[in-house]
Amino acid sequence: MSPRASSADQSRDRRVRRVVAALSISAFAEWGGASAVLPLLPVYLRHQGSSVTLVGLTMAAFFIAALFVQYPLGRLSDRIGRRQIQVAGLALFTGASLLFAFSASPGLALLFRALQGAGAGSVDVANAATIGEVVPASHRGRAFGTFYGARTVAMAVGPFFGGLIGISGMRWLFVASAACAAAAIAPILLLIPKPSLRAAAPRSARTVLWRNRSMLGVIVAFVAAGLIIGVYEVCWSLLLSFRGATSWQIGLSWTLFALPFGIVSFPAGWLVDHFDRRYLIALAMVGAAGFAALYPFVHSVAWLLGLGAAEAVLVAIGMPAEAAQLAHSVPSHDLGRAQGAAATAQTAATGAAALVSGTLFGIHPWLPFAGASAVIIVCSASLAHFWRGVPGRNRPMEPPESADIARAVAAAGPSAL
Numbered sequence: 001m002s003p004r005a006s007s008a009d010q011s012r013d014r015r016v017r018r019v020v021a022a023l024s025i026s027a028f029a030e031w032g033g034a035s036a037v038l039p040l041l042p043v044y045l046r047h048q049g050s051s052v053t054l055v056g057l058t059m060a061a062f063f064i065a066a067l068f069v070q071y072p073l074g075r076l077s078d079r080i081g082r083r084q085i086q087v088a089g090l091a092l093f094t095g096a097s098l099l100f101a102f103s104a105s106p107g108l109a110l111l112f113r114a115l116q117g118a119g120a121g122s123v124d125v126a127n128a129a130t131i132g133e134v135v136p137a138s139h140r141g142r143a144f145g146t147f148y149g150a151r152t153v154a155m156a157v158g159p160f161f162g163g164l165i166g167i168s169g170m171r172w173l174f175v176a177s178a179a180c181a182a183a184a185i186a187p188i189l190l191l192i193p194k195p196s197l198r199a200a201a202p203r204s205a206r207t208v209l210w211r212n213r214s215m216l217g218v219i220v221a222f223v224a225a226g227l228i229i230g231v232y233e234v235c236w237s238l239l240l241s242f243r244g245a246t247s248w249q250i251g252l253s254w255t256l257f258a259l260p261f262g263i264v265s266f267p268a269g270w271l272v273d274h275f276d277r278r279y280l281i282a283l284a285m286v287g288a289a290g291f292a293a294l295y296p297f298v299h300s301v302a303w304l305l306g307l308g309a310a311e312a313v314l315v316a317i318g319m320p321a322e323a324a325q326l327a328h329s330v331p332s333h334d335l336g337r338a339q340g341a342a343a344t345a346q347t348a349a350t351g352a353a354a355l356v357s358g359t360l361f362g363i364h365p366w367l368p369f370a371g372a373s374a375v376i377i378v379c380s381a382s383l384a385h386f387w388r389g390v391p392g393r394n395r396p397m398e399p400p401e402s403a404d405i406a407r408a409v410a411a412a413g414p415s416a417l
Contacts, residue, residue, distance in 0.1 A: 016134055016135055016136070016139075016143075018191050019130065019131075019134050019135075019191060019192060020131065020135065020143045020146055020147065021187075021191070022187040022188065022190070022191035022192055023127050023130060023131065023147055023187075023188075023192070024146055024147050024149075024150035024151075025150070025184075025187045026086075026090075026127075026184040026185075026186075026187045026188050027127065027147060027150055027151040027154065027184070028150045028151065028153065028154040029154070029180045029181070029183045029184035030090065030093070030120070030123065030151075030154075030180060030181050030184040031151045031152075031154040031155055031158065032154035032155075032157050032158045032180050033097070033158065033176055033177035033178070033179065033180025033181055034093070034097075034116075034120065034158070034177055034180070034181070035154060035155040035157075035158035035159050035162070035254065035258075036158035036159065036161055036162035036165075036173050036176060036177060037162060037170065037173045037174060037177055038155075038158075038159065038162075038233075038254070039159045039162060039163065039236075039237050039250050039251050039253070039254045040162055040163070040166070040167055040170065040173075040237065040247060040250065040251070041059070041237075042055050042059065042233075042234060042237050042238055043167060043237055043238075043241060043247075043250070044167055044170050045058055045106065045109060047167060048105075048106060048109070049106055050106040050109070052238075052358045052359070052361065052362045053358050053359050053362070054106055054110075054358075055234065055358050056234050056354055056355055056356070056357055056358025056359060057110060057355065057358075058106070058109055058110045058113050059113070059233050059234050059354045059358075060230070060234075060351045060352075060354035060355040061110050061111075061113045061114040061117060062113050062114065062116055062117030062120070062233075062351075062354075063117055063121075063226075063230065063347045063348075063350040063351035063354060064114065064117070064347075064351045065114035065115065065116075065117035065118040065121070066117040066118060066120065066121025066122075066124075066343075066347045066351075067121075067344055067347045067348050067351055068118070069118050069121055069122050070121045070122065070124075070125050070340045070343040070344045070347060071337070071340035071341055071343075071344045072340070073085050073089075073122045073125060073126070073340065074125040074126070074129065074336040074337055074338075074339050074340020074341070074343070075336060075337045075340055076336070077125065077126050077129060077336035078129075078333060078334065078335070078336035078337055081194065082126040082127075082129060082130045082133075082192065082336070083126075083188060083189070083192050083194065085122050085123070085125070085126040086122075086123050086126045086127065086130075086185075086188045086192070087185055087188055087189065088119075088122065089118075089119040089120065089121070089122035089123035089126070090119065090123055090181050090182070090184050090185045090188070091119070091182075091185070092115060092116075092118060092119030092122075093115075093116050093119030093120055093123070093178075093181045094119075094178045094179075094181040094182045095115070095178075096112045096113075096115035096116040096119060097112075097116065097174050097175075097177040097178035097181060098174070098175065098178045099112045099115070100112040100113075100116070100174045101171045101172075101174035101175050101178070102171070119181075121343065121347060124343060125336065125339045125340050125343050126336070127147070128144075128323055128326075128339045128343075129335040129336040129339045130192065131143050131144060131147060131323070131327070132323070132326065132327030132332065132335045132339070133332045133335050137327075137328065138273060139273065140272075140273070140323075140324045140327050140328075141268075141269040141270065141271070141272025141273035141274075141277075141320050141321070141324045142266060142269035142270055142272075142273055142320075143269070144269060144272070144319070144320035144323040144324055145265040145266050145267075145268050145269020145270070145272065145316070145320040146265065146266055146269065148261075148265055148316070148319045148320055148323075149261065149262045149265025149266060149269075149316070150262075152258045152261040152262050152265065152312075152316075153258060153259070153261075153262035154258075155254060155255075155257075155258040156254070156255040156256075156257075156258030156259045156261075156262060157255075157258075158254075159250075159251040159252075159253075159254035159255050159258075160251055160252065160254075160255040161251075162251050163247050163248040163249070163250055163251015163252060163254075163255075164248060164251065166247045166248075167247060209330070209334075209337070209338060209341050212329055212330065213386050213387065213389075213390055214325065214328070214329040214386075214387065214390045214391075215326070215329045215330065215338060215341075215342075216386045217278075217325075217383050217386035217387045217390065218322060218325050218326045218329060218342055219341065219342050219345045220379050220382055220383060220386060221281050221285065221318075221322050221325075221379070221383070222322065222342045222343070222345050222346035222349075223345050223346060223348075223349040223379060224285050224288070224349075224375070224376045224379040224380070225285075225288075225318070225319075225322070225346055225349075226345070226346035226347060226348070226349030226350035226353065227349045227350070227352075227353045227372045227375055227376060228288050228292055228353075228372050228376065229346075229350045229353070230349065230350035230351065230352065230353025230354040230355075230357060230372075231292065231353050231354075231357050231368045231369060231372045233350070233354050233357075234353075234354050234357040234358050234361070234368075235357050235358075235361045235365070235368050235369065236253070237250050238358075238361055238365075239295065239296065239304070239361075239365055239369075240253060240301060240304060242365055243299060243300075243301050243304065244301060245301045245304075249301055249305070252305065253304065253305050253308055256305050256306075256308055256309040256312075257308045257309060257311070257312045258312070259309070259312075260309050260310075260312040260313055260316070261312040261313075261315060261316040264312075264313055264316045264317075265316050265320070268316045268317040268320055268321075269320050271317060271321075272317070272320045272321045272324050273324075275393070276392035276393055277321045277322075277324055277325045277328075277392045277393070278325070278383065278387045278390070278392035279392070280317050280318065280321040281318055281321045281322055281325065281383070282380055282383055283314065283317070283318075284314045284315060284317050284318025284319075284321070285318065285376055285379065285380040285383075286376075286377070286380050287311065287314040288311065288314060288315065288318070288376060289372075289373040289374075289376040289377050289380070290373070291307060291308075291310075291311040291314075292369045292370075292372050292373040292376070293369060293370055293373040294307065295307065295369055296365045296366035296369045296370070297366065325392070326338060326339065326342055328391070353368070353372060356368070
């Protein structure tokens, strides 16, 4: 390799690392503020006069709103670039959080939660598509691991302080959430490539997503993840409260989930880059189903906290594996659309689970957990059909289009940033 080529590769690697760092910093700021209110939000809504069913509807509104924007905005990001979608989504989340701070009405809370969901959902799609587009195939697992790790470490910090402040300080927590989302815009503007960079990549015919078996398996995995997220969004804090947990213990439970996730996220990304992603995803799904089935029958708050921390290790492997498998399923110019489709499926599952979980929990605490566990087992079994013969490892050579994108990052220089 010539010195010039080696220098170009080093420059490319530095710029790719800058993009991953920018997304990780932005996600840390966004999710740190958002997660500060999340553990106590169902309890806060109950204190403000919402019924258990309305709590479920309000939590579901976040995901229902995201459901309607993720696919069209993911597709739009393929055409105009990711940065506009990221900035607009963060701005919307900022405004909705400020509105939340100054209203105690259950009806308005549902509206503001929906606006937060639309903003956060669009940012998630654009962030994941950016990593899949810019990062070379051989390093995507570690890139996604770093990104999700930063996001989840933020979810360790936010709930801890949210639990310390408690229900009485929720207004200020919403203000802090808005400030963090606004701060998350800065690294996007400073370090993420402009849309003109994307035009350097060659384009080809669109992928038919619904005929792509690798993509269909990814969607099934995203649906399974969405189901369990929806149940936990509504029922985890309610279960802990039902078992006698205090506000600080509820906040601590989210921290104890997030910390192990953050610690193992980069090693998990290495596993994704070196082992078959299909088996890692299946392992994470079956493990999540087992934990969900167990939680409602555990009466000790301490044991619930410990089991949540153990589950985080499996989730830390599953999330980057799913994201990397998606990125390997389609060409880079279709990543926004593909990410939007998978995120829409996950969000639909999350919204549906959140919508019914409150009512099921009111009937009996074990019902939403056991129901989600059963569906996840069925989803896991279906992967054997969708992914039979589908590659789950990186190819020896990086796909040409990914290489073109990475080279374009290096060649564009500072003018692309």
